[in-house]
Amino acid sequence: MEGTTYHVPVMLQPCLDGLGLDAAASATRHWVDVTFGGGGHSRAILEQMGANDRLWAFDQDPDAQANVPDDDRFTLIPQNFRYARNFLRMHGVTEVHGLLADLGVSSHQFDAGERGFSTRTDAPLDLRMNPNAGISGAEWVATATVEELTRVFRLYGELKRPDKAAWALVQARDTEPIATTGRLKHVLEPLAPRGKENKFMAQVFQALRIELNDELGALRELLKQCTALLPEGGRLVVMSYHSLEDRLVKHFVRSGNFDDELERDLRGAPLAPFRPITRKAVVADDAEQVANPRSRSARLRIAERTDYTPSA
DSSP states (O other): OOHHHHOOOTTHHHHHHHHTOOTTOOSOOEEEESOOTTSHHHHHHHHHSOTTOEEEEEOOOGGGGGGOOSOTTEEEEOSOGGGHHHHHHHTTOOOOSEEEEEOSOOHHHHHOGGGSOOSSSOOBSOOOSSTTSSOOHHHHHHHOOHHHHHHHHHHTSOOSOHHHHHHHHHHHHTTSOOOBHHHHHHHHGGGSOTTOHHHHHHHHHHHHHHHHHTHHHHHHHHHHHHHHHSOTTOEEEEEESSHHHHHHHHHHHHHSSTTOOOEEOTTSOEEOSEEESSSSOBOOOHHHHHHOGGGGGOEEEEEEEOSOOOOO
C-alpha cells in the first residue's frame, strides 16, 4: 500500500520548510510526525533530514502500519498522539527539533467505506480512528441523550438547529437502531437546508467523529506537551481542516494557551513559549486546490519555540 495512493500529503513543501530540516547537519536530531497515515510527509522528511537524525511517527489507526518505510532512522509508534511525550520518553527521547501534525481524517479513511467516515457510502456507523478502541458511532448514538446529542451537534458540527437533529435521532432509534451511515442520513436528511444537503451531512459526520475520538481534547494535550518537547528554536507545524482545530492552534502559538490571553513583561514585550512564523495561516495554492480538493480547507500554522517557559 503506497503512501501516494493511501493519502496525498497536503502542502508538502510548506510543511517541510516549516520544520527547518537540514540534511547537512551532523549532530543527531529528533523529528516527529504525529499523524503518520500514508507516510507521505514522513517519507519526505526522511529524504531531507540528516543521516544521523531520527524520525518518530505516531498513528493509532492499525491500517497505517502497512505504510512503514524501510529506513533504520524511522520508528512508528502505534498510539494516539495525545501520549506522544510519554512514548518518546520510553524511547529515550526528551527533546525534538520539529513536530508535524496533519490533523483530521486521511484520504484512506474516507475511502475505506467500512470505517463509516464517508457520507458517500452506506456502511456501519463506526467513525473511530482506532477501530479497536472505545465505542462505535452506532453504540454512542444508541445511548446518547437529547442533551448530549444537541451539545455535540452545536459545538462540533455547528448546526443551526442542533436540537432538532438530536430529537430526530432519539425518536428514530426507538423504531429502528441507527447502525449504519445510510440510516443516519435517512433520518437527518429531511432537516438539511435545501441545496446544502452535502454540507449539512458533512457537519453531522464531523461532529460525531470529533466526539467519538475526542479530537479536540487530544489536540490540546499534544500542544501543551510541545512546550516541554521543543527546545528554543524548535519548530511546531500544524495543519488543520476546520475552524475548531485552527482556533485552538492559532491561540496556542500566539499566546501559549487556549484562551489567547497573552502575558507581557514590564516593558510590554510578549511572554509566550512560541512565536508564529507567519502572521496568517498558510493555505494551498490554486494548483494544489484543483489537484487535491482536500487541500481547500487546510490551514497551516508554523511556530518557533522561544526561550520563555510559563510557570506551572
